[in-house]
Every structure is written in C-alpha cells, then in structure tokens.
Amino acid sequence: MNLYLDIVGGISGDMMLSSLLGLGVNYDRFIEVMSTLSISDEFEISLSQASKGAIGGNKVDVILKEDAPFVHRNLSDIINIIDNSEISYRAKYMARKIFTVLAEAEAKVHLAKIEDVHFHEVGAVDSIVDIIGTAVLIDMLDIETIYCSEIPLGSGFTWSQHGKIPLPAPATLNLLEDMKVRLTNLQAETVTPTGAAILKGLNAKQASNLSMMIKKTSIGCGTKNFDIPNILRAILFQPNDYYIREKLAVLSCNLDDMTGELMGNAMEELFDAGALDVWFSPIMMKKSRPAYKLEVLTTMHQKEAISNVIFEQTTTLGIREQIIDRKSLKRKMRYHKTELGSIRIKEAYLGDKKINQKPEFEDLKVLAKKKGVTVRSLNIK
Numbered sequence: 334m335n336l337y338l339d340i341v342g343g344i345s346g347d348m349m350l351s352s353l354l355g356l357g358v359n360y361d362r363f364i365e366v367m368s369t370l371s372i373s374d375e376f377e378i379s380l381s382q383a384s385k386g387a388i389g390g391n392k393v394d395v396i397l398k399e400d401a402p403f404v405h406r407n408l409s410d411i412i413n414i415i416d417n418s419e420i421s422y423r424a425k426y427m428a429r430k431i432f433t434v435l436a437e438a439e440a441k442v443h444l445a446k447i448e449d450v451h452f453h454e455v456g457a458v459d460s461i462v463d464i465i466g467t468a469v470l471i472d473m474l475d476i477e478t479i480y481c482s483e484i485p486l487g488s489g490f491t492w493s494q495h496g497k498i499p500l501p502a503p504a505t506l507n508l509l510e511d512m513k514v515r516l517t518n519l520q521a522e523t524v525t526p527t528g529a530a531i532l533k534g535l536n537a538k539q540a541s542n543l544s545m546m547i548k549k550t551s552i553g554c555g556t557k558n559f560d561i562p563n564i565l566r567a568i569l570f571q572p573n574d575y576y577i578r579e580k581l582a583v584l585s586c587n588l589d590d591m592t593g594e595l596m597g598n599a600m601e602e603l604f605d606a607g608a609l610d611v612w613f614s615p616i617m618m619k620k621s622r623p624a625y626k627l628e629v630l631t632t633m634h635q636k637e638a639i640s641n642v643i644f645e646q647t648t649t650l651g652i653r654e655q656i657i658d659r660k661s662l663k664r665k666m667r668y669h670k671t672e673l674g675s676i677r678i679k680e681a682y683l684g685d686k687k688i689n690q691k692p693e694f695e696d697l698k699v700l701a702k703k704k705g706v707t708v709r710s711l712n713i714k
Contacts, residue, residue: 334569334571335476336476336480336569336570337479337480337482337570338480338532338565338567339568340481340524340565341562341563341565342485342555342562343485343565344525344528345527346462346525346528346531347392347553348528349467349565350463350467351391351393351552351553351554351565352391352553354391354551355391355553356550356551356567358470363466363470364378366469369418369420370461370465371413371414372461374401375402376396376398376459377395377396378396378462378466379393379395385562386561387562390551390564393553395463397459406461407436408433408447408448412432415428420468420472421668423666427467427534427535428465431464431534435504435526439504439526463527467531474569478538479535479536480539480543481538482539483515483539484512484513484514485523485524486501487500487501487521487524488519491522500521500522501524505525505526505528513634519559519561546570546572546573547569548569548571551566552565576660576661576662577663579658580657581609581633581656581657581658582631582632582636583628583629583657584639584653584654584655585652586647586651587625587627587649588624588625588647589624590648591625595646595647596647599642599647600613603629603642603643606635606638606639607631607639608630608635608639609632611628611629627649640654662688662689663681664682665680666679667690669713671700674700676693676697676700677692677693677696678691678692679691679693697713
C-alpha cells in the first residue's frame with residue numbers, strides 16, 4: 334500500500350499521528366507497542382475528535398505526566414530508547430532515520446557536531462512519541478512508498494530555547510531542501526521541524542501525476558486555527574498502473590582532464606546529493622583525446638542541485654540536459670530475520686506478481702563484518 338499526504342494547512346508530528354490513526358490500524362495494539370518504550374511512564378496518548386472550520390478529523394495529544402522528569406536528550410539517548418523498545422525492526426529503522434536527519438539539520442543550524450546536539454523541544458517526550466509513533470503506524474499499515482503535496486510555509490517569529498527565531502524555523506528549512514514549497518500569508522508555523530524531519534526521513538516523494546485507486550482516507554487536525562482548515566489529509570492508495578512512471582533528467586558532460594581519484598570522488602558526492610544513478614563511459618574527444626562521459630540520472634526537482642554538484646566537483650564548463658520518461662517496476666522492502674540479525678530484502682512486482690527479490694548489499698556487508706567472513710560466503714535463508 335502507498336500513502337499520499339495532502340498537506341492542506343501544514344504538517345507536524347501530532348498531525349501525522351492523528352491522520353495515520355484514522356486509516357484502520359488497531360488502536361489498542363498501537364498503544365501496547367508504544368508502551369514498550371523505556372519512557373512510557375512519562376506520557377499518555379489521547380485520541381479525540383476535533384474540527385477545523387467545517388471539517389472534522391482526529392486529534393492526538395501526547396500528555397506528559399505530572400511527575401515526568403525534564404530531560405534534554407541527544408541523538409544517542411533517543412537511539413537507545415528506540416533500540417531498547419519492542420517495536421519492529423522496520424519501525425526502528427525508520428525512527429532512527431528520522432531522528433538522524435533531524436540531528437543533522439540542528440547541527441547545521443548551530444554549527445555543532447551531530448553528537449553534541451541536544452534537541453531541546455525536539456528531544457522532548459511529545460516529539461519522541463510523535464516520531465516513533467509515526468514509524469510504528471507506517472509499519473502497521475504496511476506502507477511502502479510515501480508521496481506528499483506541495484508544502485505550505487508560514488512566516489513570522491516564534492520562541493525557542495535559543496530565543497526568538499524566524500519562521501519557518503532554520504532546521505525546518507534545512508530539512509525541506511530540494512522539496513517543493515509554497516509561501517503563504519499565514520503568520521504562523523505551519524511546518525514544524527518534526528513534521529519536516531518525518532517527510533525527509535521517510536523519503537517522501539512529490540508527484541503531481543499519480544494515478545491511484547483510493548482505499549481509505551483520514552484527516553488529522555492541528556492545534557492552531559488558520560483562515561484555511563489546519564488539517565493533514567492521509568490517503569491510502571494502490572497505483573492503477575503496473576509500473577511506476579515518472580519524468581527524470583539525465584545530465585551529462587565530457588571530461589578529459591580529471592584523474593580517476595577525482596572522478597571517483599565526484600561520483601560519491603553526486604550520490605550523497607541524491608542522484609539516482611551515476612556512471613562513466615570511455616569516449617574519444619576531438620584531437621583524439623581519450624576522455625570519459627559522465628552521466629547522472631536525477632529527479633526533476635533535484636536536477637538544479639545536482640547540476641551545481643557537477644560544476645563544483647568536475648572540470649566541465651557545460652552540462653547537457655535531457656528529459657526522459659522512465660517506467661520501472663513497483664518495489665517493496667521486506668525485513669528478513671537471520672541468525673546474525675535482520676536484513677532488508679527488496680522485492681520487485683509486475684502488478685501483483687513478484688518477479689524478483691534481492692537482499693540489500695549494505696545489510697549483507699554489516700552481517701559479513703559481524704561474522705568475520707566475506708559477503709560472498711554468506712548463506713541467507
């Protein structure tokens with residue numbers, strides 16, 4: 334199943350929980366799973382109905398208990414809370430990813446090392462519950478891919494542990510890089526750092542040409558009141574097509590004056606920047622000079638950022654741009670337990686028929702290192 338987030342008024346951690354809880358999960362089971370967190374004696378989760386304008390939906394509140402301690406937790410503290418819980422392997426992976434991208438964004442804002450970042454508001458219990466709860470619900474709903482609409486941003490100022498800061502919050506802007514946003518006239522925080530981190534950590538894609546069969550919808554209500562409904566709409570759907578169809582860009586250039594080391598580094602930088610694929614092909618240029626052709630596959634909304642990386646990391650003075658249509662198989666990530674630990678297995682489907690599966694190589698490397706053997710010698714059952 335896939336998820337589309339229609340961000341009408343904004344997105345925050347509690348709005349994400351509110352919308353997901355209306356998609357048919359077993360609420361009692363969700364509360365039972367969340368009770369395995371080591372901080373479960375510090376909070377309660379309340380689910381109620383609310384209205385924003387003429388539209389009603391769910392409203393989740395994380396209520397701190399009176400005797401709950403006030404603790405500034407860093408990334409390591411939160412990772413320990415996640416790892417020591419009884420939530421699924423997949424939920425742990427997603428929760429760790431969300432908190433890691435959030436820590437990276439905060440570190441960038443405060444010019445600090447990621448391990449030195451104390452989350453303050455983001456490390457508070459309610460945000461921890463929002464993020465871990467979101468990961469748990471995504472897993473319970475067996476959601477494979479997440480899409481979202483254009484993101485509305487408000488303006489103005491708000492108060493934080495660091496004093497008065499502009500809106501959107503600096504960490505929020507960092508997290509929304511390479512995503513399509515829309516500036517509104519709302520003088521309020523429409524997107525919180527937690528909400529932005531969820532989109533970034535779960536690799537939410539933005540697409541305007543989705544063809545879908547809607548299975549279930551839900552509405553999550555925010556706390557604030559705007560001139561527009563402050564809601565987040567969650568839509569569970571199945572694609573109508575056998576394939577994933579999308580427009581991509583291929584960026585290319587010829588290189589005849591770079592060393593192999595520099596080209597290898599350029600490839601790493603391009604992948605780190607979000608390139609879908611990078612490859613070099615040997616060519617002959619004018620005056621019979623041996624050279625290499627660099628080609629980079631990227632999404633449309635990332636092509637300008639990827640172009641900047643090509644200019645920064647190579648000696649080229651020009652880039653060719655080609656827009657292509659790509660048709661690819663639907664994919665699903667399955668988590669498989671082995672005697673050494675869990676690994677991810679990527680499955681490919683043609684319609685409802687599974688036609689291929691393959692373990693994630695990075696997971697195999699971790700297992701091989703743990704056992705002290707080569708990846709090739711692993712026997713995954």
